[in-house]
Amino acid sequence: MGYRNSFYSTQGVVDDSGATSFMKLNRSSSSTNFYKKLTLSDACSSRSVVSLRCVECGAHPTATHNRIVGGTAATQGQWPWQVSLHFQGVHLCGGSIITPRWILTAAHCVATIHLRNAQNWMVFAGILRQSLMIHKEGIPVEKVIPHPSYNSKTKNNDIALLKLQTPLAFNDSVKPVCLPNPGLGLDPNQQSWISGWGATYFRGKTSEELNSASVPLIENSRCNSKLLYHNLITPEMICAGFLQGRVDACQGDSGGPLVTDKNGIWWLIGDTSWGYGCADTFRPGVYANVTVFMDWLSRQMRVNS
Numbered sequence: 658m659g660y661r662n663s664f665y666s667t668q669g670v671v672d673d674s675g676a677t678s679f680m681k682l683n684r685s686s687s688s689t690n691f692y693k694k695l696t697l698s699d700a701c702s703s704r705s706v707v708s709l710r711c712v713e714c715g716a717h718p719t720a721t722h723n724r725i726v727g728g729t730a731a732t733q734g735q736w737p738w739q740v741s742l743h744f745q746g747v748h749l750c751g752g753s754i755i756t757p758r759w760i761l762t763a764a765h766c767v768a769t770i771h772l773r774n775a776q777n778w779m780v781f782a783g784i785l786r787q788s789l790m791i792h793k794e795g796i797p798v799e800k801v802i803p804h805p806s807y808n809s810k811t812k813n814n815d816i817a818l819l820k821l822q823t824p825l826a827f828n829d830s831v832k833p834v835c836l837p838n839p840g841l842g843l844d845p846n847q848q849s850w851i852s853g854w855g856a857t858y859f860r861g862k863t864s865e866e867l868n869s870a871s872v873p874l875i876e877n878s879r880c881n882s883k884l885l886y887h888n889l890i891t892p893e894m895i896c897a898g899f900l901q902g903r904v905d906a907c908q909g910d911s912g913g914p915l916v917t918d919k920n921g922i923w924w925l926i927g928d929t930s931w932g933y934g935c936a937d938t939f940r941p942g943v944y945a946n947v948t949v950f951m952d953w954l955s956r957q958m959r960v961n962s
């Protein structure tokens with residue numbers, strides 16, 4: 658069951674497919690590999706099977722070009738998973754589409770009582786300009802789920818899910834990004850991309866256009882050095898950016914994607930979380946480390962589906 662496409666729900670169902678060939682799970686098998694516990698069978702006496710729903714994600718946009726600080730304006734369909742999250746009519750944070758019903762964002766975007774109220778949010782997908790969003794209908798939010806262990810002081814576990822009231826219709830400009838499978842195998846300095854409508858300079862205002870920029874990952878050990886963030890980086894965070902600064906996420910980019918292209922597929926490896934200033938020397942951007950939250954994410958989508 659190779660899964661290059663992320664699954665987004667599972668269900669125990671009664672089999673009425675008329676199938677004559679099944680895979681049986683041998684629970685007593687000592688093997689740790691799931692596929693080695695499966696045996697072929699012509700019958701399924703329990704009539705109870707598992708069905709998976711998969712989502713085709715991380716597709717390469719047709720046009721690959723190369724504010725965010727030090728970035729360039731994005732083109733239509735370049736980052737089709739990027740959404741703008743409007744709180745009471747204004748852009749507050751970014752987010753990423755992971756299934757037709759679920760948006761991944763940062764916990765600090767939704768962490769107060771006021772911000773946790775689903776009715777205050779509207780999600781805009783497939784639109785590059787903020788001024789065009791006010792004329793369009795956003796998608797209302799049904800549920801806001803910040804990580805229960807989010808710490809507003811340390812910004813640890815800065816991840817949240819938004820469940821949409823109606824599913825997104827995918828097209829060239831609206832598509833999901835892939836969630837990272839364990840063992841994705843990133844390079845220590847893996848080239849990654851950030852995108853968002855955040856400020857294009859420190860203390861600047863929200864950008865009218867969607868901007869994006871390429872930033873390399875920085876190893877946690879290095880990011881925790883005295884010169885950088887001196888032990889503020891936990892295993893639930895990852896750093897990306899340049900030691901000389903100049904290119905970075907900034908206010909308003911929070912919750913938005915940090916993605917990387919691996920094996921021809923785009924993977925969501927982080928959501929924009931924090932940083933000292935924007936694009937300063939020795940102050941790279943800090944992102945929640947999506948990989949470590951995979952169990953929490955799958956569970957939330959399962960129990961809230």
Ligand code: ARG
Nearest residue numbers: 906908909910911931932942
């Ligand atoms: N916390 C900010 C927000 O709410 C994002 C900050 C990212 N800063 C940075 N220098 N990378 O939008």
